[in-house]
Amino acid sequence: MSRRSTQGVVFVHACPKALCQHVEWALERVVGAPVSLTWADQPAAHGSYRAEIAWTGGTGTGSRLVAALRQWPMLRFEVTEEASHGNDGERMAYVPGHGVFRAPMSANGDLIITEQQLRHLAATATSVEAFRHGVDELLGAPWDADLEVYRHAGDSSPITWLHQVV
Template sequence: MAYWSHKFRPSITRVAPSAPPLEFHAGSRGRRGRCSSSVSRFEQRRSAVSTRGSTRGVVYVHSSPSAVCPHVEWALSGVVGYRVNLRWTEQPAAPGQLRAECAWEAAPGTGAKLAAALKAWPMLRFEVTEEPSRGVDGERLCYVPGLGLWHGRTSANGDTVVGEDQLRSLVAASGSSEAVAHKVDEVLGGAWDEALEPFRYAGDGAPVAWLHRVG
């Protein structure tokens, strides 16, 4: 099937697989998993395909009121089935609000479940990524107050993928080259990327919690 792809994605922090059960723990890291406008800083750190019946991803909570932070942890805990404790830091792009990140490894489809759980708190700004797994596309989900939730499929190298039928429909519904460009930007989540970019920069170098397998 033909598709159109767009390479403008946050990199994903890897989590090394081992054995169950799952849990979160705090850790520190440098620039791995950071988001930036520069292509070089967007260098992908993904494995091509997860082959053990699971996949990986990252939850970026770009901004949250301090009073909502415990609810964010409870929401994530409800999806993974274990207590989640995130390391929250100040979000300079939104004074008075906090940010956190967590990498995860779980069954395919977990990314959408995590996003659905966080969407219950409409004041949050967040992104959830999921790597491709055997027979399953990767995905990225972004939420911004006022814009709502954007969802896009991603390939093994992190490109956003637009399917053939969707692309044909997009072109057919657009009466000019300007309209096509506008629709393409909409499908690729351009408004969400623009809104979230200051928050990605502001989180550079912040600590990340890891969802990993122990035991």
């Protein structure tokens, strides 16, 4: 018997009405169980809808959820995966025109920048401003800047739990 080893949340920040059911089907394929999201109007994008769903499953489920959702380049979404035994947590975000952002996440939700990333940035940045810009990129600032208005539109939305079949 396999045990569930991690959990996380999928935030679909903006999805056209015509794709809502397709998003549910994509999530179902990853977790192997029926998914029924509670969709709400997304006031930040006319004609779009938003939904949140918490999930439990094996390590790497977050990455598989991102892969399933990125087949629709007009979606805006985030997926988190909490740390599990032997694995860091992760935050992944997708924004049209920026692609996927992916970073390790600490237990309190902070993003982690590694020593090697900082050494590389320090060695290649040509100015203080270039270094600052590089740190912003490592922290996902362009994704956060785009998604912030969509996140606020979802404050106080209910979260449903999604469990992976194992």
